[in-house]
Amino acid sequence: MKIALIGHGAIAGYVAANLPANSRLVGAICRPGREAAARSALSAVPALSVADLPERPDLLVDCAGHAGLRAHGPSALTAGIEVLSVSVGALADTGFCAELEAAARAGGTRLCLASGAFGALDALSAAAMGQGLAVTYTGRKPPQGWRGSRAEEVLDLEALAGPVTHFSGTAREAAQAYPKNANVAAAVALAGAGLDATRAELIADPGVTANIHEIAAEGSFGRFRFQIEGLPLPGNPRSSALTALSLLAALRQRHAAIRI
Numbered sequence: 001m002k003i004a005l006i007g008h009g010a011i012a013g014y015v016a017a018n019l020p021a022n023s024r025l026v027g028a029i030c031r032p033g034r035e036a037a038a039r040s041a042l043s044a045v046p047a048l049s050v051a052d053l054p055e056r057p058d059l060l061v062d063c064a065g066h067a068g069l070r071a072h073g074p075s076a077l078t079a080g081i082e083v084l085s086v087s088v089g090a091l092a093d094t095g096f097c098a099e100l101e102a103a104a105r106a107g108g109t110r111l112c113l114a115s116g117a118f119g120a121l122d123a124l125s126a127a128a129m130g131q132g133l134a135v136t137y138t139g140r141k142p143p144q145g146w147r148g149s150r151a152e153e154v155l156d157l158e159a160l161a162g163p164v165t166h167f168s169g170t171a172r173e174a175a176q177a178y179p180k181n182a183n184v185a186a187a188v189a190l191a192g193a194g195l196d197a198t199r200a201e202l203i204a205d206p207g208v209t210a211n212i213h214e215i216a217a218e219g220s221f222g223r224f225r226f227q228i229e230g231l232p233l234p235g236n237p238r239s240s241a242l243t244a245l246s247l248l249a250a251l252r253q254r255h256a257a258i259r260i
């Protein structure tokens with residue numbers, strides 16, 4: 001399987017270093033001027049677009065975040081190249097979501113969304129087939145996990161004495177306001193009750209060292225709670241290691257004769 005990546009950061013680095021044996025990296029799409037950085041981070045041929053890749057990939061894996069999916073997702077899909085993405089929150093923009101869907105249909109392929117830093121999405125999808133599903137998502141990270149996010153505009157991350165909720169609203173609002181931190185909120189919402197009906201709370205907590213994601217779901221199926229304490233990737237305290245592992249799991253599943 002020929003794989004190309006978008007991005008050369010913490011998630012891309014982990015994926016590139018741990019590709020399954022049946023896969024080969026054909027290139028990595030980066031921003032203009034970042035070619036040398038991409039080459040040295042991934043030992044991959046850098047490219048500025050899907051068309052610029054040295055070989056046509058079977059799968060384009062977006063590890064770059066919302067901007068990367070925006071820039072390269074539609075062209076890959078239109079060209080019939082399947083895309084696997086961690087940038088789930090980008091679909092909170094209804095216009096962009098429609099563009100991706102139209103591109104996938106035009107190319108006869110699909111966009112797959114990684115389960116990312118969270119899980120239990122299968123149970124949420126099943127629960128959504130019943131009635132009255134209500135879901136609340138809470139994302140809790142140590143202060144350094146919120147650096148570079150809108151949290152910095154409302155609180156002094158260095159001076160927190162205890163946990164502070166810096167966002168409360170819908171999953172759609174969270175995904176759009178926190179593109180680097182609330183992809184899990186979007187994934188939970190897309191799998192379950194929807195982007196506008198899923199409640200999201202984001203908390204900076206100096207008392208934790210892990211990225212803690214939790215949902216409480218209730219409906220005609222019954223109820224469940226699910227929590228993950230995810231350790232961050234060494235290269236980026238914002239991103240949980242499970243995100244990179246979820247991409248590797250999706251690669252393995254892609255050719256499995258029996259899928260779970």
Ligand SMILES: NC(=O)C1=CN([C@@H]2O[C@H](COP(=O)(O)OP(=O)(O)OC[C@H]3O[C@@H](n4cnc5c(N)ncnc54)[C@H](O)[C@@H]3O)[C@@H](O)[C@H]2O)C=CC1
Nearest residue numbers: 007008009010011030064065067068086116117183236239
């Ligand atoms: N679905 C999920 O559960 C999760 C999703 N994420 C998403 O993954 C993104 C990447 O995470 P990390 O690897 O930790 O971040 P990072 O900051 O280490 O790496 C991001 C990489 O993407 C590149 N990039 C940015 N814009 C680009 C563009 N337009 N074209 C090509 N490359 C571009 C950067 O140069 C950098 O190499 C996050 O910003 C977040 O949106 C992160 C964690 C969990």
Ligand SMILES: O=C([O-])CC(=O)C(=O)O
Nearest residue numbers: 117181182183184239240
């Ligand atoms: O990696 C994490 O823990 C979650 C995250 O950043 C996101 O949801 O975008």
